Amino acid sequence: MNEPGFLVGGEAVLLANKRSGLLILGIFLFGSVSSAFASDLAQEVIKVFEAKCAECHGDHLPKPKGRFGYVLDLKQLSENPLLVTPKDPDQSELYLLLVDEDPEFRMPPPAAKGGQMTGDEIQLVRRWIEKGAEPVSTTAVTTDSDPPVGDTLSGDDGATSGPITVPPPSDPPPAILVYLGKFHPLVVHFPVALILAAAIAELLWLFSRRELLDQGLRFCVLFAAVMTPIAGVLGWFAGEFEGYSGLPLTLHKWIGVGNIALALLSAYLGEAFRREGSSLTRAKFRYCLWLNAVSVCVGGHFGGVLVYGPDHLIP
Numbered sequence: 455m456n457e458p459g460f461l462v463g464g465e466a467v468l469l470a471n472k473r474s475g476l477l478i479l480g481i482f483l484f485g486s487v488s489s490a491f492a493s494d495l496a497q498e499v500i501k502v503f504e505a506k507c508a509e510c511h512g513d514h515l516p517k518p519k520g521r522f523g524y525v526l527d528l529k530q531l532s533e534n535p536l537l538v539t540p541k542d543p544d545q546s547e548l549y550l551l552l553v554d555e556d557p558e559f560r561m562p563p564p565a566a567k568g569g570q571m572t573g574d575e576i577q578l579v580r581r582w583i584e585k586g587a588e589p590v591s592t593t594a595v596t597t598d599s600d601p602p603v604g605d606t607l608s609g610d611d612g613a614t615s616g617p618i619t620v621p622p623p624s625d626p627p628p629a630i631l632v633y634l635g636k637f638h639p640l641v642v643h644f645p646v647a648l649i650l651a652a653a654i655a656e657l658l659w660l661f662s663r664r665e666l667l668d669q670g671l672r673f674c675v676l677f678a679a680v681m682t683p684i685a686g687v688l689g690w691f692a693g694e695f696e697g698y699s700g701l702p703l704t705l706h707k708w709i710g711v712g713n714i715a716l717a718l719l720s721a722y723l724g725e726a727f728r729r730e731g732s733s734l735t736r737a738k739f740r741y742c743l744w745l746n747a748v749s750v751c752v753g754g755h756f757g758g759v760l761v762y763g764p765d766h767l768i769p
């Protein structure tokens with residue numbers, strides 16, 4: 455047992471164990487130090503979404519914009535094929551919206567308080583999707599310098615990523631117009647209610663000929679002729695800056711313009727028949743007002759579709 459050969463061997467084993475222990479310790483220390491510097495890719499993406507998207511798509515919102523309120527839930531994001539195609543940013547709506555040439559469709563919209571995405575941030579999201587869009591990933595983040603605006607650049611490993619184009623940031627719109635736009639949903643209820651009330655009053659007047667109804671509806675029609683254009687202008691701001699787009703916005707906007715025209719025409723015909731005492735003009739007024747009442751409902755419905763989604767009336 456006391457053979458020198460064995461002792462030497464034993465010491466060698468001990469020494470080797472010490473060495474590998476040190477080596478493991480070294481690797482461990484190096485690992486934790488480097489991971490402190492190069493943080494988790496998924497975590498970085500969440501930070502960007504938190505700063506640039508959560509104001510409209512966070513899960514704390516009762517009514518997230520675009521009916522999409524889980525931008526901070528990477529698992530839910532990556533599992534929605536309509537938003538993310540893992541490993542293929544160019545097929546991922548979430549990414550394509552960040553680099554859309556058209557500021558009308560690009561996310562975040564001009565009104566965003568968090569401002570626009572930087573080239574670095576766009577790159578980061580692209581890389582996250584390229585690496586598989588994992589909700590929790592351990593891929594280290596390498597930060598490139600900000601790519602030149604409007605320029606073409608390629609992803610870090612070049613193998614999976616094609617060139618990406620960072621759109622030039624659009625100028626932020628005047629804050630006062632963005633703010634005024636927020637009053638559209640509030641103000642628009644005036645003309646809606648006034649026009650509907652006048653249309654009902656005219657119907658009742660046809661049967662009852664009561665003076666009170668005639669006076670009431672005259673007031674409503676004139677008031678609506680003032681409020682409808684105001685609501686329309688505020689609505690135009692909201693439509694420009696809030697980030698809405700697509701068919702519901704187009705329909706809502708142009709039916710709204712039609713409603714302004716009908717409200718003004720109703721007011722004009724309403725005053726004209728009173729001046730002329732012509733029942734033909736009153737008939738024209740009546741049909742104009744009733745058409746206005748119907749189209750206010752249709753236009754309002756598309757406003758609801760914009761904010762609450764196409765199925766907002768289905769229980």
Ligand code: HEC
Pocket residue numbers: 503506507508509510511519520521522525537547548551552561562563565566567568571696697698699700
């Ligand atoms: C100021 C509010 C606002 C901010 C900030 C914002 N969005 Fe949006 N987002 C919207 C609105 C409004 C819509 C709905 C657009 C429409 O209906 O045309 C939308 C729609 C979307 C959609 C489409 C959802 C769907 O189901 O079709 C995606 C994806 C999206 N946003 C991603 C983002 C990302 C990513 C960010 C951050 C980089 C972001 N948004 C920042 C307002 C915002």
